[in-house]
Amino acid sequence: MLARNTLRLASRSGARRAIGATPLSRSFFSSPKSTDPALIQEHSVPVSSYNQGLRTSDELKVEHTGPVTTAVHDIETRAVPLKKDVHATLTPTLAKFTLPGKVAIVTGAGRGLGFNMAQALAEVGVRGIAIMDVQQELGDKAAHELSAQTGIDVRFYRVDVRDGHAMGQTVQDVVDHYGQLDILINAAGIADSNMKAETYDHEKFRRLLDINITGSFLVAQACGQAMIKSGRGGSIINIASMSGSVVNYPQEQSCYNASKAAVIQLTKSLAAEWARYGIRVNSISPGYMDTALNRVPTLEGQKRIWIDHTPQKRLGCVDDLNNLAVYLASDGSSFMTGNNCIIDGGYTLW
């Protein structure tokens, strides 16, 4: 209705302008003036429905104002496995979003976003998940919980992503144990905030880059080698950040921002190199998420500014990346590689 009105008004206005002027310079406008009341005072929209070829019509009442939601929904942390008989009833499109019988590695899945994405993989049919994390206690707890919730075979490897040698052997052990490797989610990472560039400690700078970018590469390399060797391809998902595309405000964090920009460019480079092996590589760039990474006293005051600068007026929930991760891991995204998907409640729009 709106589009039709817009066009009708545009051509009328074009015709009016043509009278008395040279016809060769006639103009058409496709965008209305925002003050035109006919375009902003629609209170109902006619709707035509077709059911088995039969038409019914209705009218949709239009409300022009509504409350803005600022609530963060409660997080359901319990994963529910996909039942085989349910999978058998899925339409082809829905089935593409599932991962029956696949095997995944998720780094940094001892807690937070990594653990939640591991839960999501378990909910869409993955049969084996290897959690890799540097924190023994967290990793054990996460693996225990995930296997207890879903009944799938979960392994925990306490390994630092910076240790390329150990990573190679760990990935080989995953392949030996499960017989295959299809998915990697590279979520391990750290953040340093409120660090002025002019006084940034050199060792801290190097350490962060070593974990966030070199670590992401070493894990991707070990998994890429296994996927290439198998000849079955795979999907690699790097967790970058919106900080790889914009500079955060107000906290100063040059190293983190640089590390995540590097993760995005690494993603594109690997995607280009490994497409020939059927390996897709994409990244997810979250905005501000409500995880332990951000639950530090020095950031409390700044959180209000982050929320204020986010059009959706909230932090991301710890499970807000789950469906995107499933999509990128699955055949639903089979023609998508080298992409950086920003998921930030609109933060980077402003």
Ligand SMILES: NC(=O)c1ccc[n+]([C@@H]2O[C@H](COP(=O)([O-])OP(=O)(O)OC[C@H]3O[C@@H](n4cnc5c(N)ncnc54)[C@H](O)[C@@H]3O)[C@@H](O)[C@H]2O)c1
């Ligand atoms: N929380 C956010 O607002 C946010 C925003 C954008 C991007 N990210 C990114 O998402 C990823 C996950 O963040 P999160 O909020 O869940 O953080 P988190 O701190 O809750 O979890 C990160 C996990 O990574 C593990 N880890 C850290 N260093 C490691 C290493 N060297 N080797 C192996 N494991 C290691 C930690 O033990 C931890 O379990 C990180 O890469 C982070 O940079 C987070």
